[in-house]
Structure formats: C-alpha cells, structure tokens
Amino acid sequence: xxxxxxxxxxxxxxxxxxxxxxxxxxxxxxxxxxxxxxxxxxxxxxxxxxxxxxxxxxxxxxxxxxxxxxxxxxxxxxxxxxxxxxxxxxxxxxxxxxxxxxxxxxxxxxxxxxxxxxxxxxxxxxxxxxxxxxxxxxxxxxxxxxxxxxxxxxxxxxxxxxxxxxxxxxxxxxxxxxxxxxxxxxxxxxxxxxxxxxxxxxxxxxxxxxxxxxxxxxxxxxxxxxxxxxxxxxxxxxxxxxxxxxxxxxxxxxxxxxxxxxxxxxxxxxxxxxxxxxxxxxxxxxxxxxxxxxxxxxxxxxxxxxxxxxxxxxxxxxxxxxxxxxxxxxxxxxxxxxxxxxxxxxxxxxxxxxxxxxxxxxxxxxxxxxxxxxxxxxxxxxxxxxxxxxxxxxxxxxxxxxxxxxxxxxxxxxxxxxxxxxxxxxxxxxxxxxxxxxxxxxxxxxxxxxxxxxxxxxxxxxxxxxxxxxxxxxxxxxxxxxxxxxxxxxxxxxxxxxxxxxxxxxxxxxxxxxxxxxxxxxxxxxxxxxxxxxxxxxxxxxxxxxxxxxxxxxxxxxxxxxxxxxxxxxxxxxxxxxxxxxxxxxxxxxxxxxxxxxxxxxxxxxxxxxxxxxxxxxxxxxxxxxxxxxxxxxxxxxxxxxxxxxxxxxxxxxxxxxxxxxxxxxxxxxxxxxxxxxxxxxxxxxxxxxxxxxxxxxxxxxxxxxxxxxxxxxxxxxxxxxxxxxxxxxxxxxxxxxxxxxxxxxxxxxxxxxxxxxxxxxxxxxx
Numbered sequence: 105x106x107x108x109x110x111x112x113x114x115x116x117x118x119x120x121x122x123x124x125x126x127x128x129x130x131x132x133x134x135x136x137x138x139x140x141x142x143x144x145x146x147x148x149x150x151x152x153x154x155x156x157x158x159x160x161x162x163x164x165x166x167x168x169x170x171x172x173x174x175x176x177x178x179x180x181x182x183x184x185x186x187x188x189x190x191x192x193x194x195x196x197x198x199x200x201x202x203x204x205x206x207x208x209x210x211x212x213x214x215x216x217x218x219x220x221x222x223x224x225x226x227x228x229x230x231x232x233x234x235x236x237x238x239x240x241x242x243x244x245x246x247x248x249x250x251x252x253x254x255x256x257x258x259x260x261x262x263x264x265x266x267x268x269x270x271x272x273x274x275x276x277x278x279x280x281x282x283x284x285x286x287x288x289x290x291x292x293x294x295x296x297x298x299x300x301x302x303x304x305x306x307x308x309x310x311x312x313x314x315x316x317x318x319x320x321x322x323x324x325x326x327x328x329x330x331x332x333x334x335x336x337x338x339x340x341x342x343x344x345x346x347x348x349x350x351x352x353x354x355x356x357x358x359x360x361x362x363x364x365x366x367x368x369x370x371x372x373x374x375x376x377x378x379x380x381x382x383x384x385x386x387x388x389x390x391x392x393x394x395x396x397x398x399x400x401x402x403x404x405x406x407x408x409x410x411x412x413x414x415x416x417x418x419x420x421x422x423x424x425x426x427x428x429x430x431x432x433x434x435x436x437x438x439x440x441x442x443x444x445x446x447x448x449x450x451x452x453x454x455x456x457x458x459x460x461x462x463x464x465x466x467x468x469x470x471x472x473x474x475x476x477x478x479x480x481x482x483x484x485x486x487x488x489x490x491x492x493x494x495x496x497x498x499x500x501x502x503x504x505x506x507x508x509x510x511x512x513x514x515x516x517x518x519x520x521x522x523x524x525x526x527x528x529x530x531x532x533x534x535x536x537x538x539x540x541x542x543x544x545x546x547x548x549x550x551x552x553x554x555x556x557x558x559x560x561x562x563x564x565x566x567x568x569x570x571x572x573x574x575x576x577x578x579x580x581x582x583x584x585x586x587x588x589x590x591x592x593x594x595x596x597x598x599x600x601x602x603x604x605x606x607x608x609x610x611x612x613x614x615x616x617x618x619x620x621x622x623x624x625x626x627x628x629x630x631x632x633x634x635x636x637x638x639x640x641x642x643x644x645x646x647x648x649x650x651x652x653x654x655x656x657x658x659x660x661x662x663x664x665x666x667x668x669x670x671x672x673x674x675x676x677x678x679x680x681x682x683x684x685x686x687x688x689x690x691x692x693x694x695x696x697x698x699x700x701x702x703x704x705x706x707x708x709x710x711x712x713x714x715x716x717x718x719x720x721x722x723x724x725x726x727x728x729x730x731x732x733x734x735x736x737x738x739x740x741x742x743x744x745x746x747x748x749x750x751x752x753x754x755x756x757x758x759x760x761x762x763x764x765x766x767x768x769x770x771x772x773x774x775x776x777x778x779x780x781x782x783x784x785x786x787x788x789x790x791x792x793x794x795x796x797x798x799x800x801x802x803x804x805x806x807x808x809x810x811x812x813x814x815x816x817x818x819x820x821x822x823x824x825x826x827x828x829x830x831x832x833x834x835x836x837x838x839x840x841x842x843x844x845x846x847x848x849x850x851x852x853x854x855x856x857x858x859x860x861x862x863x864x865x866x867x868x869x870x871x
Contacts, residue, residue: 115186120269182292217304246323317353415431435500509527518563746816
C-alpha cells in the first residue's frame with residue numbers, strides 16, 4: 105500500500121554515487137535551484153548495485169513527501185523546478201509520479217524512448233530535445249524516462265525483480281498505476297528542468313523481459329489467438345509453438361479441436377504444463393458438411409475468447425515471433441487504424457519457402473497506412489485479397505459483427521476472410537507491414553479446388569458487389585457497379601462453364617459445400633444479366649434487412665407510379681435513389697435543397713436535378729411547392745431538427761408528405777452494446793448507413809426512440825401518417841430473453857417488445 109502520511113515540507117533528492125564525477129555534476133547543479141519558502145531540501149546517495157533495493161532503504165529512512173530519484177550526471181537548469189513540481193502535485197492528489205519526458209503510449213517492446221507518442225522536453229548539448237507539446241500543466245503518460253522521477257507518495261520498489269535503474273523506474277510507474285495513481289510529464293513552460301549529455305538508451309535485455317512478463321497484462325490489451333484444427337497434429341504443433349513463443353506477453357490461446365482422434369489433445373496437454381494461457385475444447389457436434397464443421401469451430405472459439413484483438417491461426421500456418429507485437433504497435437500508436445496485416449510468405453510441408461500462384465500477396469518497401477477507401481476499392485473492384493487469410497491479419501474484436509467474416513449482416517461460404525476485411529475497413533484505415541509476419545503453408549492435405557469451391561467463391565464475390573452497392577459502400581456510382589458486374593460475368597460466368605459444372609456435380613457430392621451451390625450461382629447469373637439490362641433495384645437488394653435497403657424499396661413503391669410530382673431531397677444518398685427512380689418514372693420533377701449545415705434560412709436554394717428545369721428556386725418561391733420531401737436519416741444529424749422541420753412544413757403542399765428513416769436507440773442490441781462498452785464515437789467513419797456501427801458515429805448528434813420522435817413531430821405540428829418497422833434477422837425470442845430482466849424489474853413492458861426489436865423506422869409524415 106502507498107504511504108501518504110509524509111512530511112509535506114521536505115524534498116529529498118536520491119542519487120547514485122557509483123560514478124563520483126557524475127554524482128558531483130548533479131549535486132553541484134542543485135545549488136542553482138530556488139527552494140520554496142518553508143521547505144527543506146535533503147540529498148541522499150547510495151553505492152549499491154541493486155538500485156531498487158537502495159531506493160527502498162532510503163525511502164524507509166526518511167519521511168520527505170517529495171522524493172526525486174535522479175540519474176547521476178543529470179543537471180538541473182531551471183531554477184523554478186521545485187516550485188513547478190510541487191504545484192503539479194498540489195493540483196491533483198491522484199498524481200503519483202512526475203517526469204520530464206515519457207511515452208503516452210508504451211510500445212510493445214517496453215522501451216519508452218522508442219515510442220511514437222511521446223511528450224516532454226530536455227536540454228541536450230546541441231539544444232532542446234522536445235517531443236509533442238503539452239497543453240495543460242501536465243500530460244498523463246504510461247511511462248516516464250528514467251533520468252528524472254519524482255513522487256509524492258511512497259510505494260515499495262520491486263527489488264525482487266530489477267537491479268537496473270531503467271526498469272526499476274519503469275516498474276514503479278506500473279506499481280503506482282495498480283494503486284490508481286497517475287504518472288504524468290510536466291509541461292515545463294519556460295525552459296526544461298534537466299540537461300543531459302545523452303539519453304539513457306542502453307538497457308538490460310533480461311530485465312526488459314522480466315518487466316514485460318510481470319506487467320504486460322497491466323499495460324497492454326489482451327490478444328486472443330484462435331486455432332481451429334482438424335486431424336493435423338504434426339502441423340498443428342508447429343502452429344501452436346509459433347503462438348506460445350510470441351514476444352507479445354498478454355495473449356490467450358484458444359484451440360477448437362474437431363479431430364477424430366486424441367493426437368492433438370495430447371499435444372495440447374503437453375504444452376499446457378508449461379503455458380497457463382492455453383485453453384482447449386474438443387468439439388463433439390456432428391455436421392453435414394466440412395464447411396458447416398469449420399464454420400461452427402471458427403465461431404465457437406471466437407465466442408469463448410476474451411481478447412480486445414483477435415488473430416486466427418490456421419492449424420497448418422505459422423506466426424513470426426514478433427507478429428502480434430509489431431501489429432499491436434499500430435493499434436496502440438494510431439487512432440485511425442481498424443485493421444493490421446502484413447506481407448506473407450508461402451511454405452511447403454518441410455517449412456521451406458515456396459512460390460504459390462494461387463494467392464495474391466502485396467510486397468512493399470516500407471510499412472504503409474492505406475486509407476480505407478483505397479483498400480476497400482482494391483478488394484472489391486479488383487477482387488484482390490492482398491490483405492491475406494485469417495492467419496495474416498490482426499482484427500479488433502469491436503469490428504466483428506457477431507461472427508468473424510460477417511459483412512453487412514451476411515455470412516459467406518468461401519471468402520469469410522475478405523468479408524471481415526471489408527467489415528473492419530468500415531471503421532478506419534489499414535496498416536500493412538512490409539515484413540513477412542506469417543507463413544501460409546501449401547500442402548496436399550488442403551481443400552481440393554473442386555467445382556463447388558470455385559463457384560462458392562464466385563457467389564461470394566457477387567454478394568460482396570450487391571451488398572456493397574445497396575449500402576453505398578465502395579462504389580463511386582452506379583456506372584462503376586455495372587462495370588464490375590460485367591467483369592464478373594465475363595470472368596466467372598461463361599454459360600458453357602456453368603452448365604458443364606452442373607452436370608459434373610450431378611455425378612459427385614462436394615465434401616465442402618452445400619449441394620445447391622450451382623443453383624445459387626445460376627440465380628446470381630440471372631440477377632447479373634438483369635443488372636446489366638438496367639433492372640438494378642429489383643436485383644441488387646438482398647434479403648438482408650438493412651434500413652437502407654428497406655428505404656430503397658419503400659421509395660420505389662411510393663414514387664414509381666406518381667405522375668408529375670415535385671420531389672425535394674437533401675443529401676447525396678437520396679440523390680442516388682432519385683437517379684434510379686427517374687428511369688422508372690420520368691415525370692417526376694426533382695430538386696436538391698442546398699442549405700447550411702444545421703439551418704434553413706433565406707440563403708437556401710433548390711437546385712433542379714440534372715438541370716431538367718432551368719431555374720433555381722429560392723425558399724420563398726418554394727412555398728407550398730413540394731409533394732414529397734425525402735430526408736433519409738438527416739434528422740439525426742441536426743442539432744435542432746425541430747427548427748428545420750418547421751421550415752420544411754412551409755415548402756410542403758397541404759397534402760404533401762415527408763419521408764424519413766432513423767435508427768432506434770432503444771433497439772435491444774444497441775442497449776446491449778452500450779452496456780458492454782462496445783460503442784464509442786468514431787472520429788472517422790466510412791459507413792453511411794449501418795445502424796449498429798453508425799448510430800454513435802460523430803455525424804449523428806440526435807438519437808430517438810419512437811416515442812421521442814412522435815413527441816418532437818407533434819411539437820412542430822406534424823403527424824405520423826404511416827410507419828414501417830425494420831427488424832433484423834434475429835429471432836424474436838432473442839430480444840425477449842435479453843429484455844426479460846428489465847421487464848421483471850418494471851423497467852420495460854412486454855407490449856414494448858416490438859419497439860425493442862426494431863432497429864430502425866421509416867416514416868411518412870404529413871401536416
């Protein structure tokens with residue numbers, strides 16, 4: 105426990121006397137410091153090799169509240185150091201340690217000087233070395249640099265672990281954190297407190313490993329390595345060994361074993377005697393196909409994991425020892441990263457590097473950060489999975505939609521890895537590392553490339569395209585989508601190939617995929633032909649129940665048969681739909697409202713769609729002009745939607761309607777995610793319409809339940825003429841089970857279950 109009842113009027117400097125010349129330099133510089141009135145300054149020295157033990161001895165021998173542990177040779181050059189230091193401690197009783205420089209985020213090697221996010225400053229022989237500026241009086245950090253460490257409480261130093269000064273002080277920062285005290289770096293507004301001849305870069309490798317083994321769980325997020333395996337004990341042991349020898353220390357390893365014998369189990373039991381972070385389950389469920397078995401195993405071990413980050417390891421692949429450490433550094437240091445992968449090499453049965461043309465790999469000269477849009481378009485438009493297989497990439501758990509490889513709520517037969525990369529890239533950019541950090545093994549025991557697998561791949565690609573387009577994801581416009589479908593047809597959909605494969609499958613049963621794989625492909629082939637003919641709306645809306653898809657269908661039904669109506673829309677999303685509707689109903693007269701971000705005033709202008717009308721309309725000219733106003737989810741993005749709705753009423757005909765959709769904040773999954781701490785505002789998002797991921801994105805600043813929406817509309821003289829609930833595919837019982845404790849506690853009613861199960865609403869509003 106921390107000792108806090110110390111003498112507040114004493115300041116003690118603690119310095120090693122092993123090097124007398126350096127000791128004298130530091131002590132001489134103390135004479136330049138101004139001692140605050142009423143305070144006593146003490147100096148204590150030591151010669152012991154065990155720095156931490158010496159610190160403990162001196163700490164026990166004197167009761168000074170402010171103890172400053174200084175590396176011999178450090179000079180003090182700011183005469184106001186003591187006053188500034190005491191002021192920081194007095195501002196916040198929770199501050200335990202103050203340094204002059206340090207790491208805001210500690211890299212996975214445990215060395216503060218190698219961090220990218222550093223703050224503070226120090227005088228060097230060639231001038232001031234300064235890192236990121238500090239705005240306030242101090243900046244919270246994970247670790248301070250070892251040459252200056254000041255405390256206002258006493259906590260025992262770990263002399264059982266560390267002899268050297270560097271890691272004794274690094275460990276002390278964590279020990280203070282474990283007792284809920286802060287470690288901070290001082291702003292030093294005028295000049296630096298300290299001068300050094302050089303930064304303390306040398307360290308003891310043994311003590312570095314001791315530090316990481318002892319404190320990794322207190323510093324770094326948990327990473328789950330998930331190994332699904334089936335009857336490959338020889339390769340599996342090599343994969344497992346590559347997992348347990350990772351340099352990143354906060355790891356759990358979860359193994360799902362579908363093997364038909366106990367060979368793998370015996371290997372795991374041998375490793376469990378040495379490694380306590382290995383968890384094993386023997387799967388007993390029977391499955392009709394290999395795909396079903398593999399899919400169930402992947403999902404089962406994921407749901408048994410606890411890590412904030414997930415990396416699958418196929419049982420015949422290998423990890424580089426530094427894989428997790430190097431990839432985690434990008435997540436720790438960069439806020440915009442949503443996916444980390446690397447170059448990979450291919451090996452044969454004998455662990456020898458080999459050339460394999462069946463998979464694409466991206467070789468780069470330097471580590472790169474690729475913006476999400478570029479990465480998504482490469483995956484989609486070029487069908488190029490350069491990111492790799494599940495073994496290759498490290499994924500954030502928060503970006504996995506229930507199961508690994510789910511994209512827009514849809515699971516995939518063949519390329520679930522590519523599906524997950526697209527799902528993850530909704531939330532941020534890709535870090536791609538030049539070093540090969542994993543090995544993909546190519547051997548005879550892998551899945552044969554039979555017709556079912558080839559056609560499953562084609563079906564998955566088609567689903568990627570249609571799902572992405574229907575969610576305004578990846579494609580710039582309709583023309584680009586159509587060109588991609590044409591390419592899909594020309595590359596994968598020769599009629600002769602289709603029917604030849606169908607005949608082939610009549611004679612044999614695929615071990616890996618469902619029997620109807622070819623029938624699914626034929627349906628996709630027909631859909632693709634229809635898309636090329638221009639029937640996009642009827643063919644690219646999947647059965648997935650997303651708000652955007654429902655809105656598209658809803659608007660099509662509402663507007664396709666209306667003659668000569670005047671339509672007003674606001675955002676680009678609505679414009680994409682208007683383009684489609686114009687092909688179905690050329691009599692529609694459409695305008696886009698150009699307005700300020702959060703206000704409709706006299707400067708608002710109505711621009712004719714595609715210059716079909718030659719004259720813009722002012723807000724006055726548009727009074728009682730429009731039959732229909734299409735808002736989409738804009739209502740969630742305005743700070744005062746009531747004021748905007750009042751202005752929109754003025755341009756609406758007496759019998760006109762306003763169409764909106766909004767995400768239901770009372771949807772039970774939203775409640776669950778908030779309670780689980782999975783939601784947070786995202787500074788950058790590539791999603792426009794995913795209700796689960798986007799509800800708390802920065803662009804949405806107002807949130808509604810059905811009742812709060814109704815109250816707001818009534819307050820401005822509008823009424824709900826019609827509303828459509830959008831349900832997701834989960835069974836109704838799942839919602840009821842989750843809400844049951846709240847209903848029993850009287851916090852919810854059974855009659856409200858439909859609202860809790862509703863992820864979004866579409867509404868027709870009138871005056």
